[in-house]
Amino acid sequence: MGDFMYNNKLYYNPVEFALDKIGGTWKMPILWRLNKKVMRFSELKRSMPHISDKMLTSQLRDLEGNGFIKRKVYAVVPPKVEYSITEDGKRVIPVLETLRNFGLELMKEAGIELKKGTAGTAKP
Amino acid sequence: MGDFMYNNKLYYNPVEFALDKIGGTWKMPILWRLNKKVMRFSELKRSMPHISDKMLTSQLRDLEGNGFIKRKVYAVVPPKVEYSITEDGKRVIPVLETLRNFGLELMKEAGIELKKGTAGTAKP
DNA sequence: TACGATACTAACTAAAATGAAAGTATACTG
């Protein structure tokens, strides 16, 4: 199977193409949350303690650009913007779940338990 | 769901953990090939025209370290080393296929066709 | 005696992804 170009970028295979759209540290966490409910910028941010404003903005833009989420702006002050998942976005959920389940398996085998609040290296 | 540490590295979720093991440009292409047959270093390299020696070596080491592939050295000159997929490695194949199928869908929607040998931007 | 073949290592560079901090706009509140 051959390489291909799209939007001036070279891909070696379909997996790479898929991960270009939904990979990276933040895209799946965002889609995961928006699949459960419509959320505002600040709400998303609070739910992901480590993300920076810049990252959240740019990832939301990317996801919107690929049609996975929708952005709705309310003309109020202070600003209010709501993000929701689209039908296209919902199609990545099964993929995400496959990856997540595989990750959970690997974690279990590695002896990692993630209960609410605590996680990490083994306990006595 | 909380963050967790493993091998001195911080992860935010199971997906990230999974992609740390099988993500990146080369790991899935390698597993994909080794799932079909046992291959030597140079054979793998020929089948992936863009990879460098260094990348191939380090990715093979990572995959071996995570138990997804096995390395068998023959004491001959010039050196001969064979790589094969393990049972653990076979478990990533369905995940890979899910990702691949999703990528193929996205490509189709984007109007990308990848026939043997040719690929890329639209044709007249 | 130099060369080719194989499976690497090492040193270095470049590119991409991520992060931290500060700034912008507007209206309301005390």
Added chain:
DNA sequence: CAGTATACTTTCATTTTAGTTAGTATCGTA
């Protein structure tokens, strides 16, 4: 009038990932 809130944008710095180039060891062959 200072402070707060929201959803950003901008700039600069750092980290991570990937790629380039050259070199190593050994033996058989020309």
